[in-house]
Amino acid sequence: MTTVAAYAAPAAKAPLERTTIERRAVREFDVLIDIKFAGICHSDIHQAREGWGEAIFPMVPGHEIAGIVSEVGPGVTKFQVGDRVGVGCMVDSCRECDNCKAGLEQYCTGGNVGTYNAIGKDGEPTYGGYSEKVVVDENFVLGIPEGISLDEAAPLLCAGITLYSPLRHWNAGPGKKVAIVGMGGLGHMGVKIAHALGAEVTVLSQSLRKQEDGLKLGADHYYATSDPKTFEELRGTLDLIISTVSAPLDLGAYLSLLKTDGALVNVGAPEEPVSLNLFSVIGGRKTLAGSGIGGIPETQEMLDFCAEHGFGAEIELISADQINEAYERVLASDVRYRFVIDTATI
DSSP, X not given: XXXXXXXXXXXXXXXXXXXXXXXXXXXXXXXXXXXXXXXXXXXXXXXHTTTTSOOOSSBOOOOOEEEEEEEEOTTOOSOOTTOEEEEOSEEEOOSOSHHHHXXXXXXXXXXXXXXXXXXXXXXXXXXXXXXXXXXEEGGGOEEOOTTSOHHHHGGGGTHHHHHHHHHXXXXXXTTOEEXXXXXXXXXXXXXHHHHHTTOEEEXXXXXXXXXXXXXXXXXXXXXXXXXXXXXXXXXXXXXXEEEOOOSOOOHHHHHTTXXXXXXXXXXXXXXXXXXXXXXXXXXXXXXXXXXXXXXXXXXXXXXXXXXXXXXXXXXEEEOGGGHHHHHHHHHTTOOSSEEEEEGGGO
């Protein structure tokens, strides 16, 4: 066991505070990572405040982890000391179900083990990236290519793969008209990736406040959803819409923007149920879908893709004592576009 410093929420809705946690000793197939940077994801806030249901406390959030390997177990073959690595939203799965065997560990039928707010196979709670070090099985560690700096790579481990996976699955590319709803931590990555895949990219945001940024990151068009004309003008024109927002939307209005056989894919998860008139999907044979992160092979593919195209996330680097302030700023949409903690300040 190793004792490391971390920032934890002691109870639901309580401010995060500096504390210490125990990390397990390195086992045969484990990798010990010195965490350099940890992204702040909106889902950290949902979980620390029990917005998605009962949670485990004390909670050390953080599933956008970038760091350097400092020790490996004797059976490890994929990594060595000094490697640049990342850890995303999960640290284990059953590895035996059809989904796991297909590299879709995020959909493990027995449930994958979350990087934090979960119970590992050893019966111990998992603690995330707002900490100095983490020990992870090599099969759930990703290699971060040299082409991306570690601070800009950290948010790719959740925000990047959460957008890459559905964009690939629904074949975003040349000749496809793709819209990204929300221009935040997830949405800005959707714009970059969809553009790099060759799609025609539209941003649907509440206002035009971030229009200049959106166009700079690769959007071809930018519309305000607060303007009713947007829904008239874009009716029936889009192949794929990916909603990144965690507020409930008028799904019918967004479905009306799709062409026949178009898909509206949700990657943002509102805390409350949403309603839908089924005629919105019946007319036009439309699909209302969801997507969750990506499997380990696809996450590695995404990191390599981003490095090849020369981009990471747009970040604002903060010290650990700014985490609580950063949470409030995320809720106020006051970040461009992802807070990343410099873990040297923990």
